[in-house]
Amino acid sequence: MDAFTLSEVLEDLAAAGDRFAQNELAPGARAAETGGAWPVRHDEVARGLGLCDLDVPESLGGAGAGALAKVVLLESLAHGDAGGLPALDQPGPTVGAVLACPDQPLAGRVAAGGRSGEAGAVLVVCDPETHGAPRLEWAPARPPCRWVWVTAGDGLALFDGPDELAPTQALAFAASGGVSSALEGCREVGRWELAPLSGHAVRARARLWAGAVALGIAQAALDATIAYTTERIVFGKPVAHHQGNAFELAALATAVHGARLALRDGACDLDAGAPAAPYWATQAAVFALDAAVATTDAGIQLLGGHGFLVDHLAEKRFREARMLGLLWGGRDAAVADLAAESLDVDEAVFVQGAHR
Amino acid sequence: MIPLDAPSRALVEEVRALGRQYMRPMGLESDRTGDPPPADHPFYLLCSRQGGLVSRTIDPEAAPDGAEVPQWQPFRAALIAEESAYWDRGVALSLPGPGLGGSALRSTATPEQSARFLAPFADHGRAHWAAMAMTEPGAGSDVARIQTRVRKEGREWVLSGSKMFCSNGARSDWVVVWATVDPALGRAGHRALVVEAGTPGFDLLKIEHKMGSRGYETASFALDDVRVPEENLLGGESFYESRQGFRGAMATFNMARPIHAAQGVGMGRAALDHALAFVRAEYPAHGRRRQRALERLADMRRELHTARLICLHAAWLARHGVTNALEASYAKLFAPPAVFRVVSAALDILGEAGVRNDALLEKLYRDVKILDIGEGTQQVQRVVVARQLFGFPRDA
Numbered sequence: 001m002d003a004f005t006l007s008e009v010l011e012d013l014a015a016a017g018d019r020f021a022q023n024e025l026a027p028g029a030r031a032a033e034t035g036g037a038w039p040v041r042h043d044e045v046a047r048g049l050g051l052c053d054l055d056v057p058e059s060l061g062g063a064g065a066g067a068l069a070k071v072v073l074l075e076s077l078a079h080g081d082a083g084g085l086p087a088l089d090q091p092g093p094t095v096g097a098v099l100a101c102p103d104q105p106l107a108g109r110v111a112a113g114g115r116s117g118e119a120g121a122v123l124v125v126c127d128p129e130t131h132g133a134p135r136l137e138w139a140p141a142r143p144p145c146r147w148v149w150v151t152a153g154d155g156l157a158l159f160d161g162p163d164e165l166a167p168t169q170a171l172a173f174a175a176s177g178g179v180s181s182a183l184e185g186c187r188e189v190g191r192w193e194l195a196p197l198s199g200h201a202v203r204a205r206a207r208l209w210a211g212a213v214a215l216g217i218a219q220a221a222l223d224a225t226i227a228y229t230t231e232r233i234v235f236g237k238p239v240a241h242h243q244g245n246a247f248e249l250a251a252l253a254t255a256v257h258g259a260r261l262a263l264r265d266g267a268c269d270l271d272a273g274a275p276a277a278p279y280w281a282t283q284a285a286v287f288a289l290d291a292a293v294a295t296t297d298a299g300i301q302l303l304g305g306h307g308f309l310v311d312h313l314a315e316k317r318f319r320e321a322r323m324l325g326l327l328w329g330g331r332d333a334a335v336a337d338l339a340a341e342s343l344d345v346d347e348a349v350f351v352q353g354a355h356r
Numbered sequence: 357m358i359p360l361d362a363p364s365r366a367l368v369e370e371v372r373a374l375g376r377q378y379m380r381p382m383g384l385e386s387d388r389t390g391d392p393p394p395a396d397h398p399f400y401l402l403c404s405r406q407g408g409l410v411s412r413t414i415d416p417e418a419a420p421d422g423a424e425v426p427q428w429q430p431f432r433a434a435l436i437a438e439e440s441a442y443w444d445r446g447v448a449l450s451l452p453g454p455g456l457g458g459s460a461l462r463s464t465a466t467p468e469q470s471a472r473f474l475a476p477f478a479d480h481g482r483a484h485w486a487a488m489a490m491t492e493p494g495a496g497s498d499v500a501r502i503q504t505r506v507r508k509e510g511r512e513w514v515l516s517g518s519k520m521f522c523s524n525g526a527r528s529d530w531v532v533v534w535a536t537v538d539p540a541l542g543r544a545g546h547r548a549l550v551v552e553a554g555t556p557g558f559d560l561l562k563i564e565h566k567m568g569s570r571g572y573e574t575a576s577f578a579l580d581d582v583r584v585p586e587e588n589l590l591g592g593e594s595f596y597e598s599r600q601g602f603r604g605a606m607a608t609f610n611m612a613r614p615i616h617a618a619q620g621v622g623m624g625r626a627a628l629d630h631a632l633a634f635v636r637a638e639y640p641a642h643g644r645r646r647q648r649a650l651e652r653l654a655d656m657r658r659e660l661h662t663a664r665l666i667c668l669h670a671a672w673l674a675r676h677g678v679t680n681a682l683e684a685s686y687a688k689l690f691a692p693p694a695v696f697r698v699v700s701a702a703l704d705i706l707g708e709a710g711v712r713n714d715a716l717l718e719k720l721y722r723d724v725k726i727l728d729i730g731e732g733t734q735q736v737q738r739v740v741v742a743r744q745l746f747g748f749p750r751d752a
Binding site: 002003004226229230237240241246247249250251253254255257258259261262265280283286287335336338339340342343345 | 657746
């Protein structure tokens with residue numbers, strides 16, 4: 001398996017995800033946002049496609065299909081509507097913590113609680129150089145949410161039962177809901193010092209999740225923008241046929257294509273257990289997040305005033321893309337992780353430092 | 357991680373060793389003197405020997421349906437392009453082999469023609485080159501405007517006009533020349549003909565002097581009633597019914613663009629490695645300046661990694677016979693400006709230490725710019741992508 005070819009199974013998975021996204025998620029996206037949740041049927045179908053199982057190992061009750069399968073499905077679903085994904089997908093962005101936790105029976109119980117909908121988990125990324133108690137500023141979550149994974153450097157901790165998870169609205173993902181908490185009164189269930197650079201793996205899985213969702217959003221924004229701008233006539237021809245706009249769309253399409261290859265490549269690295277896999281997964285996520293912000297920005301800009309109205313989904317995608325780059329420490333924490341390995345990382349393809 | 361088979365890995369390792377021993381020193385020497393290495397340089401013979409680099413990009417065993425037709429291998433060519441350009445892009449372009457002429461054969465020629473024109477490359481006693489001549493003084497990116505004329509006289513084709521920016525043209529056994537039977541026909545009038553070296557009227561005008569990438573020759577030709585046998589019309593006359601001729605030209609570029617772009621990835625890697633070495637050796641162990649450099653290095657790696665994936669993917673599609681017009685343009689659109697940013701960022705990291713003529717980086721900065729021009733500029737690629745994705749009109 002590599003980033004250039006999907007197996008028949010994954011092609012089928014993507015096609016099923018695409019159909020669901022086109023036929024049900026996209027038409028209901030605005031209503032789900034207004035209502036604060038996906039319809040129950042959407043949850044059921046997404047679960048039926050394996051959303052909560054694909055990247056969870058069979059030993060923990062999951063499907064063991066790996067990160068590539070997850071990236072492919074997330075892109076498909078997010079193309080229709082990303083709004084409900086963060087809360088529904090358990091363990092989802094916390095799967096890196098589940099995999100890295102040395103206490104696998106405990107991690108398995110936490111993951112199982114999330115997958116069954118009985119007790120969700122959220123991930124908090126802390127700056128290892130910042131001292132003081134961790135805070136949960138905001139996380140997409142749907143009650144009941146019980147567990148809080150905290151990653152800082154190569155440290156990992158699990159907290160149980162924050163006293164109060166205050167429902168908190170945010171820039172986007174209203175269909176998931178959100179919570180915040182000072183995490184006071186939580187019981188520390190475990191604290192572990194992982195092997196060097198293993199903390200990056202915890203965060204890289206969350207970032208890959210964000211990157212895959214961002215990719216789906218970006219592709220949806222690109223498709224919608226092209227559809228609109230090839231119909232809307234300005235100064236005697238379609239908006240997209242003015243060279244300035246056409247060139248911008250071409251560059252954005254290239255970035256989205258590159259993001260897809262990079263994310264799939266990063267997922268393959270994780271599935272293969274490649275030594276530098278977290279590094280390249282984070283690189284892919286940063287590229288995808290940047291591409292999504294640029295594409296969704298153009299998605300409003302090229303629609304003009306219409307893009308600013310809630311009549312179109314452009315403004316929703318614009319908010320979602322930006323927000324994905326802020327979750328789990330955000331882009332800056334990702335770049336900090338990358339910078340920390342700048343002088344040591346092995347090349348991903350075939351170079352392996354032979355020139356030094 | 358793109359898995360490479362053992363032969364491909366061995367190929368990359370071989371290029372690496374050759375690059376270190378020959379290509380980097382040859383490139384620096386050419387940059388200093390302004391002249392490409394001579395065609396009888398021992399390095400070229402080394403590449404052409406039995407089992408050498410050249411023969412491994414032309415792989416008879418991989419021919420589809422078991423035909424005994426030599427097949428040019430775009431994926432392997434992309435691997436070689438990246439690794440060889442790491443050491444010197446100019447010398448990389450000067451490597452023996454069918455080059456763009458080979459791309460034209462693959463997209464346009466009949467099996468008999470491919471076998472005939474690739475046959476010289478089975479001669480391991482000396483280096484052989486081939487080339488393609490498309491660009492003219494008045495027709496660069498807009499290849500539909502070529503003015504070199506070709507007419508049929510009996511069993512011969514007769515060519516008249518001029519060509520420029522023909523890489524390795526002056527040392528080639530043959531050159532694929534694109535010409536038109538009638539400029540008024542536009543793309544439908546295009547024909548591709550193989551002109552063999554020494555054909556009367558096929559005259560070298562000059563070798564161009566360039567800002568960078570001086571390790572290969574860039575030739576200009578005059579074609580003064582050059583007569584070639586009718587068998588040298590690539591694809592035969594039936595190929596040019598409807599718009600096949602122009603499609604052949606474009607298919608040639610579709611195979612060449614990812615390889616051209618992959619060279620950029622190699623150059624970017626060279627810049628990155630210099631920047632890495634400089635930070636390790638010269639930067640303070642802590643502090644804001646070091647952190648800024650480390651973040652820059654991460655940005656550089658991200659650009660290069662994505663560019664590499666896009667290039668290899670487009671070459672992979674070509675290798676498997678999948679239409680790659682869009683993906684080839686993605687590669688050519690993305691990689692050159694990305695690599696330019698990488699080289700420029702490396703200069704920032706080295707500062708004044710990077711601009712001295714005895715430092716490789718300032719050469720890379722001069723070398724890299726042509727990548728965004730040759731094989732279709734970034735602007736042409738945007739047009740191609742826009743046409744493919746949403747029907748951007750030709751007269752916009």
